[in-house]
Amino acid sequence: MHFHVLTLFPGLFEAALSYGVLGRAREQGRLGFDFTDIRDFSRDRHRTVDDRPFGGGPGMVMQPQVVSDAVDHARAGMPEDAPVIYLSPQGASLDHRKVAELAELPGLTLLCGRYEGIDERALEGRVDQELSVGDYVLSGGEFAALVVIDAVARLQPEVLGEPASAEEDSFVEGLLDCPHYTRPQRFEGREVPEVLLSGDHARIRQWRRQQALGRTWERRPDLLRERGLTSRERDLLTEYIRENGG
Numbered sequence: 001m002h003f004h005v006l007t008l009f010p011g012l013f014e015a016a017l018s019y020g021v022l023g024r025a026r027e028q029g030r031l032g033f034d035f036t037d038i039r040d041f042s043r044d045r046h047r048t049v050d051d052r053p054f055g056g057g058p059g060m061v062m063q064p065q066v067v068s069d070a071v072d073h074a075r076a077g078m079p080e081d082a083p084v085i086y087l088s089p090q091g092a093s094l095d096h097r098k099v100a101e102l103a104e105l106p107g108l109t110l111l112c113g114r115y116e117g118i119d120e121r122a123l124e125g126r127v128d129q130e131l132s133v134g135d136y137v138l139s140g141g142e143f144a145a146l147v148v149i150d151a152v153a154r155l156q157p158e159v160l161g162e163p164a165s166a167e168e169d170s171f172v173e174g175l176l177d178c179p180h181y182t183r184p185q186r187f188e189g190r191e192v193p194e195v196l197l198s199g200d201h202a203r204i205r206q207w208r209r210q211q212a213l214g215r216t217w218e219r220r221p222d223l224l225r226e227r228g229l230t231s232r233e234r235d236l237l238t239e240y241i242r243e244n245g246g
Ligand SMILES: NC[C@H]1CCC[C@@H](CNc2ccc(C(N)=O)cn2)C1
Pocket: 087, 088, 089, 112, 113, 114, 115, 116, 117, 118, 131, 132, 133, 134, 135, 136, 137, 138, 139, 140, 141, 142, 144
């Protein structure tokens, strides 16, 4: 999958995308990135990209011509059906369903705003989707773009070490993740659940599913309501609640 990021701070992405599974996938050519500095499309010798807002008020607004030309440049190098996505608090909420949808696309162009915003006419003329990673304001769209890149890239086949971990992730099943343990068996007086030492893989799978159900019920009941339960899951959850004092 190919990502084209439009930003005033391209350098911010280099380091952020050089580590871990994303860094490896990038080295292996499974992920491609282009970073374009929006400032390169300013037409004045001071490389201005912003100007004062019509109607007055604090801050500056990114100019429509500069942003539009930068988007046109990015789009020229991207597949026809790669959408231009603008990150902003005004966007549609990013959730695992939206991430899965984006992961099916041949590429994404991500537009990162700064200042008070981008002139609305550039957004109307060039942006396909507006996305929000949460109900809060960041100083720029860059960290939101990194969230989208990470969430989408890790769903690409072969990007994660063992593909199973993508399936078992929280949210893929619409549930939160189960607890995880590694050596030592006893740490600060706390033991590892004996089922995980049993070698009984069917029982272990069931225990993990039951933990995921129970934790989702305890911490994010809203997700359960949305997802619904099979009868087997209902039985597992009932047993969990009985054992964990509902
Ligand atoms: N009017 C503020 C707005 C002007 C244009 C630039 C954005 C960048 N900041 C962002 C971007 C995205 C998100 C999010 N929740 O996804 C939060 N913050 C802020």
